[in-house]
Amino acid sequence: MAVKLITSLLYFAIVFYLGWKGWKETKNAGDYMLAGRSVNPFVMAMSYGATFISTSAIIGFGGVAAMFGMSLLWLAFLNIFVGIFLAMVFLGKRTRRMGLVLNCHTFPELLGKRYNSRFIQGFSGGIIFFFIPVYAAAVLTGICRMTEVSLGLPYEWMLIGITAILSLYVITGGMKAVMYTDAFQGTIMVAMMVFLLGYTYYLLGGVVPAHETLTSMADLVPEKLQKGGILGWTQGTQTGSPLWLVIYTTIVYGVGIGVLAQPQLAVRFMTVSSDRELNRAVLYGSVFILLTIGIVYVVGSLSNAIFFKEFGKISIQMAGGNLDKIVPVFIEKIMPPWFSAMFLLAMFAAAMSTLSSQFHIGGTSLAHDVSRNIVRAKNNMSVPSINQLGIVVTIIATLVWAWLLPPSIVARATAFFFGLSGATFLPAYVFGLYWKGMTKTGAKISIVGGFTVSMLWMLFIHKKEAAAIGLCKALFSKVTLVADAAPGSTMFLLQWVDPNVVALPISIALAVGVSLVSRSLAKDHIQLCWQNCS
Structure with a gap:
């Protein structure tokens, strides 16, 4: 216990130093929201990866891998090919250029200025602000479950303590503090995951025997x-x-494709100074993803073999039925004692890197995209002050969600936000970068339509959410609208089809169809958007 406390204190000392460094270098709104658009490619890639890969991936999806097995490696493949290569090469460069030309600081502002629409900016910012606390709560739950098992501290104490620590440097330091700490935390994560894989195979006699x-x-x-x-x-x-x-549909497709429209990741494309930095970041990011989630999906699956060998139980039995405790229990009961302390730091790193970005993007979406003008008009507050207030509100919302969410929720809450973001933002975002014929009306209908279909499917068709929320039960006296269908039929199986599978194609169709029949954007505005972007 003493070793864990000492290493934890050392870790937090470094984090606070980097947060202080970011605060000292933050002079204006551009520094606060985009780190001055001059971030080193290694720092950008590590921040991107550490934001992407959190305790929801390591703790939550590691537990899911223990239950479902090696099938989750398809998600690792999509995370690298789609989330890193396609995202940085085909979306990152145009996002960076368009953000620079239009002087954008947030993802909703990029969409709003691309289509010359305050509604798109405000509506997109509202969706991010209202729903990213659910994703953030999943990440916070993951690290709190880890510390609950590792340090024996009450879960509720850790919710408050970790949130307080994060608040200190995210609120004051802005994006520079977030990215500096992300790079440090990502490096710790890689080192711990490599050892975890090697030791797991060692315990089972090698790769093939395992x-x-x-x-x-x-x-x-x-x-x-x-x-x-x-x-x-x-x-x-x-x-x-x-x-x-x-x-x-939910895990591989929903998360693997939804990553392209993650606002907290897309905004990082606007923090580097040139396309060359993005090209260099592709390699760093791909290696990072492979050495983090690629490893944890393998180790999660193999944990069944090790637990059965040592205790005669499979993973879910060892964790008392809670998926979110499988990886923490594996670390505490199987790995060397010294590694438990270091892995706890890696999980702090994974959680804090993602949470800091989630708090930042949620707060700036509320402050910069939804209510900035109203607040400034009434209170004459500075831009950084407004953003700090938005971050405080996001942190409080996250803490409330983390307190209320049920067990085994980490992976499901993550998949929910990824899928919702994909269905809502992806067509307007991609077509906005590559298709001059995409109109303001098409973007509006696509964003609102994708969001609406995704939410309706979740509330009335998808069994996991529909059963938990209970709205369908209250209105129609059955768990889902297709619950009465014949077992094994196509209608019956729709209960397990993720909302994004239906909502994203509809969102794409709305974007294309409405744009083709609606009036084009003003010629001069299109020309501005494409200036130096292609």
Whole structure:
């Protein structure tokens, strides 16, 4: 315990120093929101990766990998190919150029100025502000569960303590403090994950024996999972089964594609000074993703073999049925004692890097995109003060959500926000960068339509959310609108199809269709958007 406390204090001392450094270098609104547009490519890539990969990925999705197996490696592939390569090469460069030409500081402002629409900026900022606390709460829950198991401290204490620590440097230091601390935290994460993988294979006698052992344990997959379609932790899932739909529509597709429209990631493209920095960041970012979530998905699956070898139980049994505790329990009971202390720091790093970015983007969306003009008009506040107030509100909302969310929620809450962002923003964002024919009306209808369809599907069709929220039950006296369909039928299986699978295609169709029949944007505005962007 003493070692953990000492290393934790040292870690926080470095974090506070970097936060102080960011505060000292923050002189204006551009510094606060975009780090002065002059960030080193390594710092940008590590900040991007550390923001992308949080405790929701390591703790939450690591637990999901322990339940579903190696199928989650498809998500790791999409995270690298889509989330890093496609995002930085095909979206990052144009985002950076357009943000510079239009003098944008936030993702909603980029959309609003691209389409010359205050409604788009305000509506997009409102969606981000209202829903990113749910994602942030999932990340906060992940690190608090880790410290609960590792340090034996009450979960509620950790919620308040970690939130207070983050607040100190995010509110004062702005984007520079966030990115400096992200780069440091990302480096810690990589080192710990590499050791974790090597030691796991060592305990199982090597790479091949480890996978052979896990393959032979297919009969130990819980009966409920087998009925849902799981064939084994290495064998995959029966195509078309309910759990196949959960894995490939909610987890792989929803998160893997939704990353392209994550506002807290897109804004980082505007923090570098040239396209060359983005090209260099692709390599750093790809290696980072491979060495973090690629590893944790493998280790999560293999934890079943190690737990069964040591205790005669599989992972979900060792964690008392709570997916969010599988990785923490594995670290505490299987890994060397010294590693437990270091991994705790890595989880602090993963959580704090993502949370700081979430608080920052949520606060600036509220302050800069939704209510900035009203607040300034009434109170004559400075831009940094308005943004700081927005961040405070976001932090409070996150803390409330983290207090209320049920167990085993980390991965599901993350997938929800990724899917919602993809359906709402992705068509307007991508077409806005690449298609001159995309109109203001098309963007409005696409954003509102994608958001609406996603929410309706979640409330009335998708079983996980519909059952938890209970609105469909209250209005129609059944859990989902398709609950009465014949078991095994297409209608019945819709309960396991993620909202993004339906909402994103509809959003794309609305963007294209409405743009083709509506009046084009003013010629001079289009010319401004494309100046130096292609």
